[in-house]
Amino acid sequence: MSECGFHLVRLVLTGAHVADAEVRFNRGLNLISGPSDTGKTFILQCIDFMLGGRDTPRTSLRCTGDTAILEIVALADDMPVRAVARSPRWGVRLRRPDGSEAVLAERHAADRDDTVSQFLLDLVGLAGKRVRTNARGQTRPLSFRDLAHLIIISEEEIIRAQSPVLSGRCDANR
Numbered sequence: 001m002s003e004c005g006f007h008l009v010r011l012v013l014t015g016a017h018v019a020d021a022e023v024r025f026n027r028g029l030n031l032i033s034g035p036s037d038t039g040k041t042f043i044l045q046c047i048d049f050m051l052g053g054r055d056t057p058r059t060s061l062r063c064t065g066d067t068a069i070l071e072i073v074a075l076a077d078d079m080p081v082r083a084v085a086r087s088p089r090w091g092v093r094l095r096r097p098d099g100s101e102a103v104l105a106e107r108h109a110a111d112r113d114d115t116v117s118q119f120l121l122d123l124v125g126l127a128g129k130r131v132r133t134n135a136r137g138q139t140r141p142l143s144f145r146d147l148a149h150l151i152i153i154s155e156e157e158i159i160r161a162q163s164p165v166l167s168g169r170c171d172a173n174r
Helices: 040-050 116-123 145-151 155-159
Strands: 006-014 021-024 067-074 081-087 091-095 101-104 130-132 139-141
Touching: 006 040, 040 067, 040 081
Parallel strands: none
Antiparallel strands: 006 021, 006 067, 067 081, 081 091, 091 101, 130 139
């Protein structure tokens, strides 16, 4: 059985009249640290945005017309880089290892395989899975946004007393 998942390679921000900004990542856990006002939160917001988050980063790409590019490597083949490019002007594009491109929908839809969420769920081996939503056993399609809070953890979440894994909705007496 092949390994599922992906790891980030680099985040690149491009824009007119400014030099590209780039952050490189290692395989495994990456910690972004540094003094106040150096861009740590912005990097986190950009990663979240690239992984299907609705909110554009606070130092907005919408205002500057910039494009964010997130390069990832699928663990199943561990070599080809897939680049996801996102801009408020034209949406999301996926560049496959063979050089072909596809336009991805920004919002999750279980009946579509051309969304950012479905692309990422496929990489982690969870495409087509469902999430139980209540005690009666009702379910809904899994979205990558259901997992994002386990992958992108902010400073505030790190210092919080409760684990990011816990949603606060479970019964402590069970």
